Amino acid sequence: MKALRNYLDKIKPNFEKGGKLENFHSAFDAVETLFFVPDKVTTTGAHIRDSIDMKRTMITVVLAMVPALLFGMWNVGFQHFTAFGTIEGKTFMQIFGFGFLKVLPIIVVSYVAGLTTEIIFAQIRHHEVPEGFFVTGMLIPLIMPVDVPLWMVAVATVFAVIIGVEVFGGSGMNILNPALTARAFLFFAYPTEMSGDKVWISGLKNVDGISGETIMGYAAQNKIAENPYTPLDEFLGFIPGSIGETSTLAILIGAAILIISGVGSWKIITSVFAGGLIMGLILNLFAVNDYMGIPAWEHLIIGGFAFGAVFMATDPVSAAQTEKGKWIYGFLIGIFAILIRVLNPAYPEGVMLAILLLNVFAPLIDHYVVEANIKKRTKRLKAAQA
Amino acid sequence: MSKVIKIKKGLDIKLKGKAEKVLHKVGTAATYAVKPTDFTGITPKLLVKEGDAVKAGSALFFDKYNSDVLFTSPVSGAVKKVVRGERRKILEVVVEPNGKGEYESFKKAAPADLSREEIINNLQKSGLWPSIKMRPYSIVAKASDTPKAIFISGIDSAPLGVDYNFILQGKEKEFQAGIDALKKLTNGKIHLGIDADVEPCPAFVNVKNVEITKYTGRHPKGLVGTQIHKVDPINKGEVVWVVEPQKVVSIGRLFTEGRYDASKVVALAGSELKETGYFQIIEGANIDSFAKERLASEHVRYISGSVLSGSRIEASGHMGYYDSLLTVIPEGDHYEFFGWIAPGFDKYSVSRTFFSWLNPKKEYIVDTNLKGGKRALMITGAFEKVFPFDIFPMQLIKATIIEDIDLMEKLGIYEVVEEDFALCEFVDTSKTDIQAIVRNGLDLMIKEMS
Numbered sequence: 001m002k003a004l005r006n007y008l009d010k011i012k013p014n015f016e017k018g019g020k021l022e023n024f025h026s027a028f029d030a031v032e033t034l035f036f037v038p039d040k041v042t043t044t045g046a047h048i049r050d051s052i053d054m055k056r057t058m059i060t061v062v063l064a065m066v067p068a069l070l071f072g073m074w075n076v077g078f079q080h081f082t083a084f085g086t087i088e089g090k091t092f093m094q095i096f097g098f099g100f101l102k103v104l105p106i107i108v109v110s111y112v113a114g115l116t117t118e119i120i121f122a123q124i125r126h127h128e129v130p131e132g133f134f135v136t137g138m139l140i141p142l143i144m145p146v147d148v149p150l151w152m153v154a155v156a157t158v159f160a161v162i163i164g165v166e167v168f169g170g171s172g173m174n175i176l177n178p179a180l181t182a183r184a185f186l187f188f189a190y191p192t193e194m195s196g197d198k199v200w201i202s203g204l205k206n207v208d209g210i211s212g213e214t215i216m217g218y219a220a221q222n223k224i225a226e227n228p229y230t231p232l233d234e235f236l237g238f239i240p241g242s243i244g245e246t247s248t249l250a251i252l253i254g255a256a257i258l259i260i261s262g263v264g265s266w267k268i269i270t271s272v273f274a275g276g277l278i279m280g281l282i283l284n285l286f287a288v289n290d291y292m293g294i295p296a297w298e299h300l301i302i303g304g305f306a307f308g309a310v311f312m313a314t315d316p317v318s319a320a321q322t323e324k325g326k327w328i329y330g331f332l333i334g335i336f337a338i339l340i341r342v343l344n345p346a347y348p349e350g351v352m353l354a355i356l357l358l359n360v361f362a363p364l365i366d367h368y369v370v371e372a373n374i375k376k377r378t379k380r381l382k383a384a385q386a
Numbered sequence: 387m388s389k390v391i392k393i394k395k396g397l398d399i400k401l402k403g404k405a406e407k408v409l410h411k412v413g414t415a416a417t418y419a420v421k422p423t424d425f426t427g428i429t430p431k432l433l434v435k436e437g438d439a440v441k442a443g444s445a446l447f448f449d450k451y452n453s454d455v456l457f458t459s460p461v462s463g464a465v466k467k468v469v470r471g472e473r474r475k476i477l478e479v480v481v482e483p484n485g486k487g488e489y490e491s492f493k494k495a496a497p498a499d500l501s502r503e504e505i506i507n508n509l510q511k512s513g514l515w516p517s518i519k520m521r522p523y524s525i526v527a528k529a530s531d532t533p534k535a536i537f538i539s540g541i542d543s544a545p546l547g548v549d550y551n552f553i554l555q556g557k558e559k560e561f562q563a564g565i566d567a568l569k570k571l572t573n574g575k576i577h578l579g580i581d582a583d584v585e586p587c588p589a590f591v592n593v594k595n596v597e598i599t600k601y602t603g604r605h606p607k608g609l610v611g612t613q614i615h616k617v618d619p620i621n622k623g624e625v626v627w628v629v630e631p632q633k634v635v636s637i638g639r640l641f642t643e644g645r646y647d648a649s650k651v652v653a654l655a656g657s658e659l660k661e662t663g664y665f666q667i668i669e670g671a672n673i674d675s676f677a678k679e680r681l682a683s684e685h686v687r688y689i690s691g692s693v694l695s696g697s698r699i700e701a702s703g704h705m706g707y708y709d710s711l712l713t714v715i716p717e718g719d720h721y722e723f724f725g726w727i728a729p730g731f732d733k734y735s736v737s738r739t740f741f742s743w744l745n746p747k748k749e750y751i752v753d754t755n756l757k758g759g760k761r762a763l764m765i766t767g768a769f770e771k772v773f774p775f776d777i778f779p780m781q782l783i784k785a786t787i788i789e790d791i792d793l794m795e796k797l798g799i800y801e802v803v804e805e806d807f808a809l810c811e812f813v814d815t816s817k818t819d820i821q822a823i824v825r826n827g828l829d830l831m832i833k834e835m836s
Contacts, residue, residue: 001723004723005721005723033759035723035724036721036722036723036724036725037721037722037725037726037755037757037758038721038756038758038759039718039719039720039721039755040719040755040756040759041717041718041719041753041754041755041756042754042755042756043819044819044821044822045695045804045808045811045819045820045821045822046693046694046695046808046811046812046821047687047689047693047694047696047698047713047715047754048399048401048545048693048694048715048752048753048754048812049755049756049757049758049811049812049814049817050734050735050736050737050757050812050813050814050815051730051733051734051735051740051742051757052735052736052737052739052740052757052758052813052815053726053757053758053759053761053815053817054758054759054761054764054815054816055726055727055758056726056727056739056740056758057737057739057765057815059726059727060739128759128760128761130761130762131761132764170762171761171762171764172761172762172763172764172816173762260738261737261738261739262736262737262738262739262768263737263739265766265767316764316765316766316767317764319766321766321767321780321781322766322778322781323767323770326767366781370778370781370797373776373777373778373797374796374797376776377621377796377797377798378796380619380621381621381622384621384624385621
């Protein structure tokens with residue numbers, strides 16, 4: 001630890017202005033601050049500061065995703081062996097190991113592609129490397145189908161970082177959730193890799209005769225009676241789907257971490273679930289097909305709904321920023337997610353589009369919340385002058 | 387029965403080293419100083435030069451744009467030096483005391499018998515006028531204004547804050563005289579905020595001519611900005627004056643004794659001290675007269691005022707004009723290995739991302755480390771938890787950064803000053819200098835509105 005510090009201090013001058021490696025300053029800074037909290041002290045304003053910083057915040061979110069990630073890895077193996085009928089006799093480690101080897105490359109590609117882009121932009125802007133990608137880099141693999149080609153992950157990640165974040169001015173200035181930007185990019189650019197009944201289970205792509213249909217797929221085709229999964233399967237996550245989205249239980253553990261630590265907004269999470277439930281109930285009233293007839297509560301535990309509510313909608317940059325706005329924002333995400341899921345025949349899942357849609361409308365929601373406060377103040381002024 | 391207002395949104399930061407309630411006498415300090423930098427918005431013009439003999443109450447400098455406002459020496463002696471900074475800006479006028487206790491004499495009369503003009507005149511001549519600050523902007527009050535109300539906060543709820551109930555013991559008469567003088571300056575009320583959770587001192591209990599409001603809950607219940615906002619918020623074009631309780635006592639003494647008696651009590655607090663306590667000093671005293679011998683460690687920061695909004699001073703610096711507290715905390719200029727990922731049982735944080743939240747009663751030693759790198763303002767909802775105003779803090783800060791005057795006005799810039807944002811700055815994940823931003827915004831408003 002001391003030796004590392006001494007080494008960093010020794011090579012530091014090279015990366016400073018005028019040094020040989022000046023162009024790698026942002027990269028050096030990223031590595032240095034990864035190991036050490038900097039020695040900077042307060043110079044203006046409050047002399048003491050809360051121990052929290054962006055790194056701590058982001059690592060907490062990553063930590064909250066770990067249950068979903070670990071379960072996802074296991075489930076990749078479980079779904080694969082089940083579909084091929086070879087699950088008999090497989091040990092836990094064999095199942096998990098299969099999934100681990102499938103998922104790890106996606107994570108590595110996502111982080112390498114994204115961080116490289118971030119570091120280049122930070123260097124151009126003479127900024128420190130922002131930590132937002134800690135989270136985005138983990139979110140992207142978790143919302144991918146397991147057999148997604150790695151080059152697609154790389155392209156989508158770079159697209160998300162540049163078009164989703166950097167063109168707006170960098171981390172904190174973006175309008176859309178970067179991870180969903182990556183997914184939406186793939187969804188529209190390479191739909192065959194991102195939808196259908198073959199992509200959700202590893203190795204199924206070129207195999208005829210085995211279906212890897214999701215529950216939403218059954219419902220959309222009006223064949224819900226063929227859905228082989230029980231609600232308990234759906235809640236625990238023994239179902240096909242994107243890598244990290246299947247287990248509502250694992251996601252709820254993550255939600256608990258986010259809410260207890262205060263990092264994620266409980267208002268958004270609760271209101272998304274409330275909105276989804278209410279829309280589900282409304283659709284039940286007018287049920288004319290299988291999808292509209294799915295019990296409202298079941299909507300919350302299938303597909304990407306829970307994952308979107310907990311990890312995507314809560315991104316503070318693309319969400320509404322006022323506390324009242326967060327209730328409205330979350331509620332509308334819930335409403336639209338189920339609405340798009342059930343009523344739009346082109347998309348059997350609606351969470352991604354609902355969140356992106358509300359990302360765009362979040363500033364408008366905030367505008368009206370703030371405007372109400374301004375009106376109150378104007379009214380008070382008028383009363384005082386009268 | 388006075389009204390009780392509960393401040394729910396806020397934060398009590400529990401720091402180690404709260405001042406023990408023991409009053410110490412302090413001998414004459416080596417030097418005393420009046421610091422123009424304490425008085426926001428004035429441009430000092432010197433009236434003395436090095437070597438000039440002064441008495442307590444002799445003018446040292448005045449405000450270039452308001453020549454009636456004098457700043458006077460707290461002690462008798464000789465001007466030792468004028469400390470200047472960049473571009474010859476005057477930082478301190480240092481007086482070496484002669485220990486004779488000579489005073490300039492001013493009008494001595496019961497305030498009730500004097501006119502508003504006579505009171506203002508007496509305050510300006512004696513150098514006590516600057517003790518009255520105005521809102522909006524938190525600058526020295528203008529005698530040409532008639533404030534809609536005067537606010538006095540009898541609570542210091544900041545971390546390691548002083549106990550006014552202790553400081554004001556035995557000063558009932560002067561406090562009342564000060565209130566009577568202030569009463570002549572406004573057509574409205576004088577509001578006194580006191581702590582609902584403790585037994586108030588006689589000076590607060592028996593005082594007349596004031597409207598008392600009690601506050602309970604968390605910091606910033608003691609900030610006068612919070613109290614104004616809850617009781618009588620400032621609209622555009624309105625002016626409110628604020629006075630610190632010990633300054634009310636000084637004003638009272640001016641009228642009962644006819645001289646500028648600049649003595650006051652300050653608390654010495656913080657984790658880096660062997661002994662804490664309260665000290666009877668004279669305004670602007672060199673802090674080594676009472677702090678030096680009580681230090682427990684070397685590498686420390688001295689703050690005149692609270693850790694949230696005080697000003698940094700040197701080891702032989704002088705107490706600030708408006709401050710009743712000297713805080714001593716460790717400097718934090720060290721690296722910490724994997725500090726952002728360690729469990730952090732001993733690290734204070736409002737968020738529960740450090741495990742210290744499992745131990746809510748603990749008192750912390752917090753150093754001056756920034757504890758992270760500066761980032762864009764990303765996290766939302768954190769400011770709102772510690773900001774008791776009916777104002778959107780994040781939106782107002784952003785409007786201030788882009789200097790959108792119209793929007794700042796709409797969002798309530800007149801109701802706040804930098805110290806009201808100190809807690810937001812403390813909890814801010816992106817380590818933005820929010821108080822500096824707000825001060826810039828206020829300076830901009832002053833320029834635009836004049």
